[in-house]
Amino acid sequence: MxxxxxxxxxxxxxxxxxxxxxxxxxxxxxxxxxxxxxxxxxxxxxxxxxxxxxxxxxxxxxxxxxxxxxxxxxxxxxxxxxxxxxxxxxxxxxxxxxADLLALEQASLLDKARDAIFVMDMSSRITYWNKGAERLYGWDAREAEGQRMSDLLCDDHAAYSEAYKTALDEGEWVGELHQHRRDGSPLHADTRWTVVPADPASGIPQKILVMSTDISERKSNEARIHRLAYFDALTDLPNRASLLDHLRRALLGSARSRKVGALMFLDLDNFKTLNDTHGHAAGDMLLQAVARRLEHSVREADMVARLGGDEFVILVQPDEESIETAAHHAETVAAKVVAAMRAPFQLADFMYSVSTSIGVTMISGALDTVESALKQADTAMYQAKAAGRNTFRFFDPDMQAKWTARSELESGLRRALRNHEFMLNYQPQLDGDSRVIGAEALLRWRLPNGEILYPTEFIKQAEETSLIVDIGRWVLGTACLELASWQRNPATRHLSLSVNVSARQFVEPDFVAMTQEILAATGVDPHGLKFELTETLVVTDFAHTVETMETLRRLGITFSLDDFGTGYSSLAYLRKLPLDQLKIDYSFMRDVLTDRNDASIVRSIIALGGSLGLQVIAEGVETQGQREWLSQAGCFVYQGYLYERALSGEHFARYAATLH
Incomplete structure (x- = not known):
């Protein structure tokens, strides 16, 4: 050197x-x-x-x-x-x-990050783009750098502008953005924007650091879970949970705005018939088609939901200032729905017609709750059914009182089954020589206060629910126990016992099996057991009825057609049924001595029974004159107050033993 x-x-x-x-x-x-x-x-x-x-x-x-x-x-x-x-x-x-090595190392680490990390200047132009951004969005760094983020990635420019403003005002913004990839596919990103201040000493200008995570799969899963929780899988309509949430919010909004809306409860008339005749697949197709028609019958702001089965609800949003205007609009919607349902539905390879009964109640957040609104709409729906179906009815407070009474009665029936409040009485049946030949088991309900209720006061309500099946099982079991005790006594072993079987109970799939189980458990001889069926049951599903009757008859059980003459009385089915007895309804006996028409009907029934080889029994025989008239007409089996009212099992056995 x-x-x-x-x-x-x-x-x-x-x-x-x-x-x-x-x-x-x-x-x-x-x-x-x-x-x-x-x-x-x-x-x-x-x-x-x-x-x-x-x-x-x-x-x-x-x-x-x-x-x-x-x-x-x-x-x-x-x-x-x-x-x-x-x-x-x-x-x-x-x-x-x-410093260079550190920068290189840091850049390498940023490139190894799974998240998309990029930097943009204050005009939204991208100045740095890591490998994670390349993987997530599809553009490489050379293609992305210099591009405006809002143009390159964003679908929702309003959301982008709001994020940009918040970041500048607060130094940071965190949220979700709808974006797209290079191939155009949608992307849901969880994003954090951080404003990096300028450094005058080094000449570095102010920038925005952006970190984005792909949450598309999570959002998709959340949407799927939400759909499962709040939408009906069959019809794709909102379900009960969704309806309750929307109704609650509608009432809260109504309480603030003082506006009025409506709630409609819909039930398809005789939907069960379709399932029974064509199968559940056809029923499902009908429910889907009904859902689509309902959606087209309401405004976009209103809601159609499926509660389950064939029950639907329409929520008309509280938008009207007065209850009169809201009621007028609700009437228009209800009439439109009823009319829409009248057109036949194409189900697979056949057409099917169905009607609907609609209950309508007005809703106001100042007066109603979710529970009260649903109850009122449900009550109004039953009123529409009572009015002949295929129509709609507005909620009537009197109907609400009846609904409350019906609800209390149903609760009471459940309690009666639990607490053994039911009992059976037995009304004697006598022949022409005034000898007891059998009895009809009559249900009574002894309330906790000692009051006795007769079937006319509660059976209809039981038949509208599944309770009639449980009550019928108890009646048959109790009657068979009583009959078995008579059969062990020489003085009463010849007696038969008639048991009323409801239509709802008779069509249960396990009715025959249940009957066999009770026969085996009680040890009763079924030849002494008689089932009384109504004409309504017979014509509802004739083929199934005949098949079930034949099966039971092979066990030894006989059959009586109850209340004959009050229903269809068709010879076409009567001659095909495996019957043993016709029963003249008491309504004809009441005026048989004074009313020519009633007398003619009774004579016809007696003659018909004779021609078909059936025994004829008259109920409601209260006077000696009625008994003599029946005898002259050819009827020789009687039941009524002329002989005895319904008795307890113990009193009946003593009564029958003295008249055998």
Whole structure:
């Protein structure tokens, strides 16, 4: 070295004198062995090309530490073009080199991040784009950098603008954005925007750091879970949970706005018939078709929901200022729905017609609750059914009172089954010689206060629910126990016992099995057991009825057609039924001595029974005159107050023993 400034000591730890003179050390010996060849090659190349050179390399200091040096210089040529010397300067760039390495390391780490990380300037142009962003969105860094984020990614520009404003005002924004990928597919991103302040000292301007995570799958799962929780799988309508939530919010809004809406409860008339005749697949098709018609019958703001089975609800939003206007609108909607249901439905390969009964109640947040609104609409629906079906009715407070009474009665019936409040009485049946030949089991309900209720006061309500099945099972079991006790007594073993079987109970799939179970449990001889059926049951499902009757008859059970003459009285089915007895209804007996029409009907029934080989029994025989008239007409089996009222089992057994 010809000359070195004193600054060399700060860089290498050696004084400048160490590199000059006879015993001088070589500066090149300080260069890291791995960097020497490149330094030599780059320097020689620059000399040959007669240009300056710039080098960066590592040196080992006197203290044994590594430092990065940056050297810039050029060759000095004489007049002949020979190299006389090299001159230039050397700088310590260790700090800068470490900063570069750190920046590279940090950039590498950012590229390894799974999340999309990018930076945009204050005009929304992207200045940095990591590998995670490439993977998530599909654009590489060269394509994305310089693009405006709002143009490249965003679907909802209003949401983007709101996020941008919030980030500038508060320094940060966190939220979800609807975006899209390069291929156009939608993307739901959980995003954090952080404003990075400007650094005037380093000349770095203000920027926004964006980190985005793909939450599309999570949002899809959430939507699927929400749909399962709040929508009916069959019809795709909102379900009960969704309806209750919307109704609650509608009432809260109504309480604030004082506006009025309506709630409609719909039930398809005789829907069970379709399931029974064509199967549940056809029933499901009908429910789906009904759902679509209902949706087209209401405004977009209104709600159609399915509660379950064939029950639907329409919520007409509380938008009207007066109850009169709201009622008028509700009437229009209800009439439109009734009319829409009248057109036949195409179900697979057949057409099917169905009607609907609709109950309507007006709703106001100032007066109603979710529970009261549903009860009132349900009550009104039953009123529509009572009015002949295929119509609608508005809620009537009187009907609400009846509904409350019906609800209390149903609760009482359940209690009666639990607490053994039911009992059976037995009304004697006598032949023409005034001998007891059997009895009819009559149900009574003894209330906790001792009051006795007769079937006319509660059976209809029981038949409208599944309670009639449970009550019927109790009646049959109790009657068979009583009959079995008569059969063990020589004085009463000849007696038969008639048990009324409701239509709802008779069509139960397990009715025959249940009957066999009771016969086996009680040990009764079924030849003494008689089932009384109504004409309504017979014509509802004739083929099934005949099949069940034949099965039971093979067990020894006989059959009586109860209340004959009050229903269809069709010879077409009567001659095909495995009957043993016709029963003349008491309503004809009441005026048989004074009313020609009633007398003619009774004579016809007696003659019909005789021609078909059936025994005829008259109930409601209260006077000796009625009994003599029946005898002259050819009826010789009687039941009524002329002989005895219904008795307890113990009193009946004593009564029958004296008249056998």
């Amino acid at each position: 010809i000359f070195l400034s004193a600054g060399i000591e700060k860089l290498t730890g050696y004084p400048a004198s160490a590199f000059t003179g006879e015993d001088a050390m070589s500066y090149a010996s300080l260069i890291h062995p791995d960097d020497r060849a490149k330094v030599s090659d780059d320097t020689n190349a620059a000399i040959r090309e007669r240009r300056p050179f710039q080098l960066s390399y590592r040196i080992t200091t006197a203290a044994g530490k590594l430092r990065w040096a940056w050297e810039q210089g050029a060759a000095v040529f004489d007049e002949q073009g020979n190299v006389e010397a090299l001159e230039g300067f050397i700088a310590d760039i260790t700090v800068l080199r470490r």
